[in-house]
Amino acid sequence: MTSTTSALCSLDEFLAEKYDYVVVGGGTAGLCVAVRLSENPDVKVGVIEAGANRIDDPQVFTPSLYPTMIGQEKYDWCFQSVPQSGVNGKTVSQPRGKLLGGSSGINYLMYVRGSKKDYDAWAKLGNKGWDWEDLPRKPHTNPQYMPIAGPDQYHGKDGPIHTSFNDYYEPFEEDFCKACYDVGGKASTLKDAWSGDHMGFYSSLAAVSREADENGRRSYAATGYLKPNLGRKNLKVLCESLVSKITLDGNRATGVEFITNGEKHTVQASKEVILSGGVINSPQILELSGIGDPEVLKAAGVECLVANKSVGANFQDHVLGGILYDLKDGTRSLDSLQNPEYAKAQDEIYQKTRTGPYGSPGMLMGFVSYASLVDKEKLDSTIAEIRKTSQAKTNLEKTQEETIIEQLSDPTSANIQTFCIGASLDVSHGEDQTKFFQPPPNCKTRITLLVCPEHPLSRGTVHITSSDPSAHPRIDPGYFRNPMDAKILAEGIKWMDKVANQPVLKKSLADRVLPPQGASLETDQERFDYVSDHISTQYHLIGTCAMGEAIDDALKVKGVERLRVIDASVFSGHVSGNIMATTYAVAEKGADLVKADDSRYAKVDSPRA
């Protein structure tokens, strides 16, 4: 390869090379895969990323500044759903990171693993090698599978993504945890929330580095995986270039077509194309390439080259609902950073020591089971209603539904995630992230108490409606298409209302803002009506190239040779909690699956980033 000092290269440099593997999308999964595949210096890897390199941008690296990027085209694809009949016809914004590092560069930084049972459910769906034993526990012996946290059996020490606990806490954080345990009437049994059991309430790890040169900064795919390996001569990364399709010779992927500065180019991949465009763009790119449901392709004016009806189906998300309170006068929260004097003082602290609220995003969360929130009669009627109103059509959907019924019936299953965020997150504005994060008026400070069902029954789709690669696909998340999801969320709101009314927390709260002070949350119907009008995405889109359906368990696209998908679109069912860590784990395993099919890797003593 031509010698440059950095893998980040110009168009000419990129086109001058020949690649074994071309990775589409330099995001969370894509950079992990590219870095792992380029560990062998004889293997040439090219990455094409639509967004820019923003490694040195303070909005990206300062942990608490994520709200300033979400909903802004400089950082975010700013996708929007079609109107959702389950939520009074509202549209719901669908942010996705459009920068080197992808969504790991704009997300809330929460570093969470799912429950053991969630991954075991993937294996039960027929995906061999994807259970807990095979995936997240690998860091135990093989730290790269889960990045570092503390020095115990569930956390590695030398992984690429660095995590840490906040060094700054809001005054009410401990009170929230106490209130949650008071409502449940039980003390904490939580040992390690990354051990496959995260039932309970705690301040989570954040993907914030505490290493010298990155101290107090976001640790994400661009800094954790790519940055230490920029000197590799066999790795080239081209930014600000939009992949328009995968080129095929019959049913064999041969390379990629992309657009830079309005000009079309192609690049060949002699071994494989790896699609890591994320949950919206991976199915979009497959469909633009003629791989997908023939009817969808025909309607979009794209010739069908490989029929695969599962592409773009099985969309799932975690839906966020919640309650918003003003804090009593004088109670600090991240909203206090609106006050210019306080913000200046905290910024000085952050610049000098990399500590304080700017380096400590809200991390307070927890998990409860649905079975612990309702009595036996209500649990039985929920299950009967799920069966009666079942919308499951495919084998995958039917098996998933039975798994969800098992999960909801199990008092040890993390069915509902809860958050206490010391800032105003306005769930009446799920359609617009800039309004969602708008600070409260009159320099007030607020607290947001969020609730989120983890194993949704509703399914949606992502499909192209045009052959234009720059046109956003049609995103129909199907929120509350199955009304049981709204009913389960409504139970979570009932529980959260009790938490807010525990004296230990109530002492910090002033008026309720959402639902407005005085609005009743007494009946099932009132709570159902409230959640049906007040939701946001929790940004945990999955499933549009699902393992076992659109692709096989080696992540190969069914019906196409030399083409894999490796990103969050391959999750076949949902996991409890935030999904960045699981996406890294999928990418690590995906890279190993690619290596297993290429004899050149047997010779390599995998150095780790």
Ligand SMILES: Cc1cc2nc3c(=O)[nH]c(=O)nc-3n(C[C@H](O)[C@H](O)[C@H](O)COP(=O)(O)OP(=O)(O)OC[C@H]3O[C@@H](n4cnc5c(N)ncnc54)[C@H](O)[C@@H]3O)c2cc1C
């Ligand atoms: C606002 C937000 C907050 C979140 N908060 C958290 C959190 O706190 N904790 C957590 O665990 N998870 C969180 N998540 C979820 C998590 O970050 C994502 O699920 C995960 O990062 C997705 O990884 P991915 O590799 O599938 O996609 P991405 O990381 O989105 O990568 C896809 C990449 O492909 C590129 N791309 C797409 N199309 C093309 C094309 N045609 N040509 C070239 N490049 C293309 C994109 O620009 C992007 O860089 C959040 C997500 C968002 C958006």
